[in-house]
Amino acid sequence: AQTVTQSQPEMSVQEAETVTLSCTYDTSESDYYLFWYKQPPSRQMILVIRQEAYKQQNATENRFSVNFQKAAKSFSLKISDSQLGDAAMYFCALLSNSGYALNFGKGTSLLVTP
Amino acid sequence: DAGITQSPRHKVTETGTPVTLRCHQTENHRYMYWYRQDPGHGLRLIHYSYGVKDTDKGEVSDGYSVSRSKTEDFLLTLESATSSQTSVYFCAISDPDRHTDTQYFGPGTRLTVL
Numbered sequence: 427a428q429t430v431t432q433s434q435p436e437m438s439v440q441e442a443e444t445v446t447l448s449c450t451y452d453t454s455e456s457d458y459y460l461f462w463y464k465q466p467p468s469r470q471m472i473l474v475i476r477q478e479a480y481k482q483q484n485a486t487e488n489r490f491s492v493n494f495q496k497a498a499k500s501f502s503l504k505i506s507d508s509q510l511g512d513a514a515m516y517f518c519a520l521l522s523n524s525g526y527a528l529n530f531g532k533g534t535s536l537l538v539t540p
Numbered sequence: 541d542a543g544i545t546q547s548p549r550h551k552v553t554e555t556g557t558p559v560t561l562r563c564h565q566t567e568n569h570r571y572m573y574w575y576r577q578d579p580g581h582g583l584r585l586i587h588y589s590y591g592v593k594d595t596d597k598g599e600v601s602d603g604y605s606v607s608r609s610k611t612e613d614f615l616l617t618l619e620s621a622t623s624s625q626t627s628v629y630f631c632a633i634s635d636p637d638r639h640t641d642t643q644y645f646g647p648g649t650r651l652t653v654l
Contacts, residue, residue: 459641463645468647469628470647470648471583471645471648472645473642473644476642517582521641526573526585526590527573527588527598527599528583530582530584531582532581532582533582
């Protein structure tokens with residue numbers, strides 16, 4: 427069985443500051459993918475960033491970057507220069523190479539204050 | 541953004557009535573998925589399809605059926621809706637054959653069963 431754990435139900439950050447959202451996972455697979463999705467109040471699930479487990483280099487997308495620690499099974503998301511529009515629920519998700527279902531964590535609600 | 545639409549976007553129905561939700565994509569992706577999102581559970585897979593007329597069950601398939609007669613359309617049917625099926629339903633698409641393992645989501649359908 428695969429599990430994804432997000433231990434921070436809520437986080438808060440001031441505009442222009444940096445925040446890190448935590449995610450740990452468990453899988454017996456050696457080949458898999460990890461994702462962060464953003465869900466704003468509009469409810470749309472938006473892909474933020476994607477990491478392939480076989481790649482050692484951490485993925486980066488503009489102000490968003492990850493710290494992927496494969497041995498520790500940790501996949502944290504760092505948001506730099508936070509903006510009001512970053513306020514949303516963030517979900518960490520795992521997809522094994524042998525399966526089709528995304529396994530989601532329960533989410534972290536991010537509040538951005540002016 | 542991937543071309544995925546869901547209809548209806550909102551629906552209120554009564555216990556025992558049949559309900560069909562539609563997902564339509566314009567990306568020609570082979571795989572399509574139905575997830576439900578409930579508080580405290582993240583998103584969970586209901587059914588998925590890996591081609592026209594090829595479908596399989598996900599984690600929470602009881603009480604749901606699906607059909608896919610065309611590449612672009614994936615239907616989710618609740619034969620006899622129950623209050624426990626009140627949820628937000630998301631469709632997603634991907635195409636591993638084209639190395640697109642990332643799942644892209646539709647806008648969601650909020651279903652309320654009274």
